[in-house]
Amino acid sequence: MLTLAIVVPLLGAAVLSVASAAGERRARIAAIVVATVPLLLLVLAWTRFDTGPAAAAFQQIEEWPWIPSLGVAWRVGVDGIALAIATMSALLFVAAVAWPADTRGRARQYYAWFLFLQGVSLGVFLTLDLLLFYVFFDLSLVGMYFLIGRWGHGDAIRAALKFFVFTLAGSLAILLAILGLALAAEPSSFDMRELIARQPLAGSDLRAGLVLLGFVIGFGIKAPVFPVHTWLPPAHVEAPGPASAILAGVLLKMGGYGLLRIPLSMMRETFAQYALPLAIVAVISILYGALVALGQRNLKRLIAYTSVNHMGYVVLGIAVAGALVGGEEAGRRMALTGAVVEMIAHGLITGSLFLIAGAFWQRAQEYDLAAYGGLAQVAPRLTAFTIVAAFASLGLPGLAGFVAEFHVFAGTFTVYPWLAGIGLLGLLITAALFLQMVQRLFFGALPVRWRDFGDLHGAEVGVLAVLLLLVLVVGVYPRWLLDVIDAATTALLAGR
Numbered sequence: 001m002l003t004l005a006i007v008v009p010l011l012g013a014a015v016l017s018v019a020s021a022a023g024e025r026r027a028r029i030a031a032i033v034v035a036t037v038p039l040l041l042l043v044l045a046w047t048r049f050d051t052g053p054a055a056a057a058f059q060q061i062e063e064w065p066w067i068p069s070l071g072v073a074w075r076v077g078v079d080g081i082a083l084a085i086a087t088m089s090a091l092l093f094v095a096a097v098a099w100p101a102d103t104r105g106r107a108r109q110y111y112a113w114f115l116f117l118q119g120v121s122l123g124v125f126l127t128l129d130l131l132l133f134y135v136f137f138d139l140s141l142v143g144m145y146f147l148i149g150r151w152g153h154g155d156a157i158r159a160a161l162k163f164f165v166f167t168l169a170g171s172l173a174i175l176l177a178i179l180g181l182a183l184a185a186e187p188s189s190f191d192m193r194e195l196i197a198r199q200p201l202a203g204s205d206l207r208a209g210l211v212l213l214g215f216v217i218g219f220g221i222k223a224p225v226f227p228v229h230t231w232l233p234p235a236h237v238e239a240p241g242p243a244s245a246i247l248a249g250v251l252l253k254m255g256g257y258g259l260l261r262i263p264l265s266m267m268r269e270t271f272a273q274y275a276l277p278l279a280i281v282a283v284i285s286i287l288y289g290a291l292v293a294l295g296q297r298n299l300k301r302l303i304a305y306t307s308v309n310h311m312g313y314v315v316l317g318i319a320v321a322g323a324l325v326g327g328e329e330a331g332r333r334m335a336l337t338g339a340v341v342e343m344i345a346h347g348l349i350t351g352s353l354f355l356i357a358g359a360f361w362q363r364a365q366e367y368d369l370a371a372y373g374g375l376a377q378v379a380p381r382l383t384a385f386t387i388v389a390a391f392a393s394l395g396l397p398g399l400a401g402f403v404a405e406f407h408v409f410a411g412t413f414t415v416y417p418w419l420a421g422i423g424l425l426g427l428l429i430t431a432a433l434f435l436q437m438v439q440r441l442f443f444g445a446l447p448v449r450w451r452d453f454g455d456l457h458g459a460e461v462g463v464l465a466v467l468l469l470l471v472l473v474v475g476v477y478p479r480w481l482l483d484v485i486d487a488a489t490t491a492l493l494a495g496r
Contacts, residue, residue: 001045002076002126003062005038005090010119017112024107031097031111035118039090042083049083051483057491058128058193067131071189075128080488081260081340084481085253086125088344091470092249092351093118095463096242099355102362103151110151114242117143121250125257130178130190137258138171140251147243148235153361159238166231170221174258177214180207181266195266208270215263216278223255223311226285236304237367241358244300248307249351253343256314260336264322265492271322279319279416283423285312290429294436299367300357302437303350306393309426310346314339316423317408321493323415329493335411336489337482342404344481345392345474349401352389352467355460356382363454369437374446379455383442385464390434392471395427400474 012034016027045060061077078086096114103110120143123136141164149160182190184207185200201208221228236244263271289309296302317339321332359382361367376383392399405427412420456464474481 001041001062002060002078003074005041005045005086006076006119006123006126008037008041008119009034009093009115009122013112013115013119016108016115019108024103027107027111028097031115032094034115035090035094035097038118038122039087039094042087042090045078046083046087046484049078049080049484051080051487057488061128063128066129070131071187071191072131073129073191074132075191076126077128078126079491080484080486081257081492082125082488084340084344084485085257085347086122088347089121089125089250089253090118091467092245092347093121095351095355095467096245098459098463099242099245099358100362100459101151101240101242101358106150110147113143113146114246117147117246121246121254124254128192130182130192130195130262132190133192133258133262134171134175134178137174137254138168140254141167141171144243144247144251147246148239151240151243152238153240153365154238155234156238159234162231163235166221166228170218170228172218173214174218177211177218178262180211180214181262184211192261192266199266199268201267202269208267209274212263212267212270212274215259216274219255219258220281220315221255222258223252223315224308225281225312225315226288226308229285229289229308232307233301233304236307236354237298237300241355241361244354244357245351248304248354249347252307252311253347256311256318256339256343259315259318260321260339260492264318268322275319275323276416279316279323279412279419282312282316282319283419283426285309285315286423286426287429290426290433294429294433297369299360299369299437299441300354301367302369302433303353303357306430306433307346307350309430310342310350310393312426313405313408313423314342314346316412316419317342320408320412320415321489328414331411331414333411333486333489333493334407335415336493337485338404338407338409338411340485340489341400341407341474341478341481345400345404345471348467348471348474349389349392352385352464352471353393355464356386356389359456359460364450369440372441372447372450373444374442375450375453376442377446378451378453379442381456381461385456385461385468386441387438388468388471389464390438392468392475394431394434398472398475400471400478403475403478
C-alpha cells in the first residue's frame with residue numbers, strides 16, 4: 001500500500017508525459033485523479049495505524065532486497081510522524097494540481113512534473129532506507145527546478161538555478177554524513193531501524209561531530225534556517241503559485257523531517273551535545289524571519305520570510321527534544337510533538353497563502369502591497385480566505401498554528417526558558433506583519449484600476465475551503481492528530 005503511494009504518481013507522470021493526445025482539461029483531470037490515489041492510500045494507512053502503547057514504532061512495513069552487497073533494500077513504513085506529514089503532503093499535492101494555473105500550452109509536462117514530485121516527496125517521508133532517502137531527497141530538486149524554471153515568471157531561470165545549487169550542496173553534505181553514519185555501523189547498514197537501535201556514532205568525538213554537522217547543514221539549507229536561507233525568497237517570488245505551495249508546504253518539511261528522523265533518532269548522544277547551539281540558531285531564524293517579513297512590500301516575499309520564521313519553530317522544537325538524553329522528558333516530548341504539528345500546520349496554512357498569492361498574480365500580475373487596497377469591496381471571498389489563513393499563521397487560538405506553537409514553547413520553557421522568552425517576540429512581530437498585510441490588501445480606498453478585480457471562483461474556493469477547514473479542525477479538535485504523533489514522539493525519545 002505504501003509502495004503504491006509512491007509508485008502510482010511516478011507511473012502517472014511517465015504516462016502523462018508521453019500522452020500526446022491529452023489536452024489541457026484532460027491532462028488536469030487525469031493528474032487530479034492520479035494525485036488523489038496516494039492520498040486515499042495514506043488515509044487507509046491512517047485507519048490501520050495502531051497508536052497503542054505496545055505498538056511497534058514503525059508499522060505497515062514493506063521490504064524487498066535491492067543492493068544486498070550494501071545492505072540496501074526497498075524499505076518503506078510509517079510511524080506517526082511520517083504518516084502525518086506524508087498525508088498532509090499528499091493532500092497539498094492534490095490541492096496544487098487542482099488549482100487553476102496558466103500552463104502556457106504545456107499542460108502535460110506541467111502536471112507530469114507535479115506527479116513526479118509527489119512520488120519522490122512521499123518517498124522521502126515513507127522510506128526506511130537511508131540510501132533511498134537520499135535518492136528521493138535529491139530527485140525532489142529536479143521536479144521543483146523545472147516547475148520554477150519553465151512555469152515561473154520574472155527571473156525564473158536564475159531563481160531555479162539558485163534553488164538547485166544551494167539545495168544540491170546541502171544534499172551532498174547529507175550524502176557524506178549518511179556514508180559516515182552507515183559505515184560506522186558494524187556491520188554497515190542503511191536500514192534506519194537498525195541504525196536507530198545501534199546508535200553507531202554514540203558520543204561526541206570529532207567524527208560524530210562532523211557527521212552531525214553534515215546533517216545539520218544539509219537539512220538546515222532545506223528547512224531553511226538563518227543564514228542558509230537566501231535561496232528561498234527568489235525561488236518563491238518567481239515560482240507559480242501552486243509550485244510555491246508545494247515548495248513551502250512539502251519540500252521545506254524534508255529539512256525538519258530529516259533532522260528528527262536521522263540525527264535526532266540515530267545520534268542521540270551527539271545531538272544532545274550540540275542541541276543548545278541549534279536551538280539558538282532556531283530562535284535567530286524565528287526573529288529574523290519575522291522582522292524581515294515585516295519590512296517587505298512584495299506579497300510573496302513576505303510569505304516566504306514567514307516560512308523562515310515558522311520553520312524556526314520546527315527546528316527549535318527538535319533541538320529541545322534532543323537537548324538531554326534523560327530528564328525533562330515530558331517537556332521534550334511536548335516540544336517534539338509541537339515541531340511535527342507545526343510542520344503540518346505550516347504546510348496547510350502557508351500552502352494556502354501561496355495559492356492565494358498565485359490568485360493575485362493571475363488577476364493582476366502584481367505582488368506589490370502598495371499597489372492594492374480596498375479589495376474587500378470587490379473580492380469578499382478572497383478577503384475571507386486570506387484573513388483566515390493570516391490569522392492561522394500568526395497563531396490565533398482555535399486554529400492549527402496555535403496548537404503547534406503552544407506545544408513548542410511550552411516544551412522549550414522546561415529546557416531553555418530564556419530562549420522561549422526571546423522566541424515569543426517572534427509571535428508579536430508575526431501578528432503585526434500579517435495584520436499590516438491584510439490592511440494593505442483589503443481595506444482603505446479601492447484603486448480605480450482594481451474595480452474589476454475578480455473574486456475567487458469555484459475551483460479556487462473549493463481548494464482553499466478544504467485546506468483551511470482542516471486548519472480549523474486541527475485547531476478546535478487536535479486529539480485525532482496528536483494521538484498519532486504522540487505515539488511516534490514517545491517511541492523516538494525512548495530510543496525505540
